[in-house]
Amino acid sequence: MIEMYRKGMSISDIARQTGRDRKTVRKAVKGTLQPAKKRKRQAKAVRKLSAYEGYLKQRMGEGVYNTRKLYRELRERGYQGGLTQVILYVQPYRPQRGEQAVMRFETTPGEQAQVDWGYFGSIDHEGRQRQLYVFVMTLCWSRAMYIEFTVNSTTDSFIRCHQHAFEYFGGVPREVLHDNLKSAVLGRERSGRIIWNERYLDYALYSGFTPHPCRPYRAQTKGKVERGIGYVRQNFWCGLRFADVADLNVQAHTWLNTIANPRVHGTTGAIPFERLGQEHLQVLPAQRFDTSLKVERYASRDCLVSYDGNFYSVPARWANTMLLVKETESREVLILNGLGELVAQHPKQPGRHKRVMVPAHYAGLPVRANQPAPGQAIQTARATLGDPLALPAPQVETRSLSIYGQLSEVGHD
Known part of the structure; x- marks a missing residue:
């Protein structure tokens, strides 16, 4: 039948000559010719994708096998083909899974x-x-x-x-x-x-x-x-x-x-x-839950509280006490006492080893005459002495080594 069709005979003529039903002849003929047409379409699609093979291999080398993501990226780069060709290209490279089969469990809306x-x-x-x-x-x-x-x-x-x-x-x-x-x-x-x-x-x-x-x-x-x-x-x-x-x-x-x-x-x-929109979720509470990050910290004797790598001052009366530190979603550091009362507030600082000090927090401390204000000791020393490494070396007396020998002999008498 196929050879007859290729020679130009119609499906009706083939059916009369072979005694087969026309539907049977048509199915046999079309079934053999379809793959050829399909191969032509695939070849055309492969040509569209060939320019992007290098990019696909690079992305798969980076662990990207999600074909929809790759397809989006190719479209952004000018690819005119379809998603199916990307799927067929990636499939042989995709890591094999060995997952155990399980029964799927579904829930009701909002559950x-x-x-x-x-x-x-x-x-x-x-x-x-x-x-x-x-x-x-x-x-x-x-x-x-x-x-x-x-x-x-x-x-x-x-x-x-x-x-x-x-x-x-x-x-x-x-x-x-x-x-x-x-x-x-x-x-x-x-x-x-x-x-x-x-x-x-x-x-x-x-x-x-x-x-x-x-x-x-x-x-x-x-x-x-x-x-x-x-x-x-x-x-x-x-x-x-x-x-x-x-x-x-x-x-x-x-x-x-x-x-x-x-x-x-x-x-x-x-x-x-x-x-x-069909989940039928419960309504959120009218008053928002406090989502601040919280941690207890001990205020040191110099009125500083350590939090996330930096130091924040508190009023002198709260030195040497346990306090609660809260970081809000707006990146404010709130420091509270045991009664929940706010004792200090600072903007959150990036980095580490920074000291955020409010001079008023040290107002209640006794200050001796000529004692520098908190945080000013180093600056005062530098202003007075200059660079410590530039100071002249002290005068040191030099002695002959024979003197140490004489002292040793005296010690043994």
């Missing part, structure tokens, strides 16, 4: 969010090396995602990121699922009873959600957020350039609003932003 920390190495932050983490929260039903980068994974940062996520989503889910993070769970008793981090538990009760830790060694229970961290690494992080953590979070917010949440999700087949 659950999953959260986790992801570690992203270290960066230079305000003049020193700090660990970089990403907080990821995913609403399980809509798959709407929120991410935020921080330089620590403390409980206060965990709470602050929760608050930002709830404000981004416009409400609070009924349950938050997380790993057994120290930010939330201090440990478990032998009976299995959870020992909660009290500050995180207070925040959960205030906000209206029930915290729910995974069973130990069962990280796949929160698979949605685990995959979310992988998505952040592949689709956002790879090849990213940023000035500091603030700039990084600005770019992350843009990525959430233009790529992550407006996309068609591969599992649900829906757009997370569109489903977010």
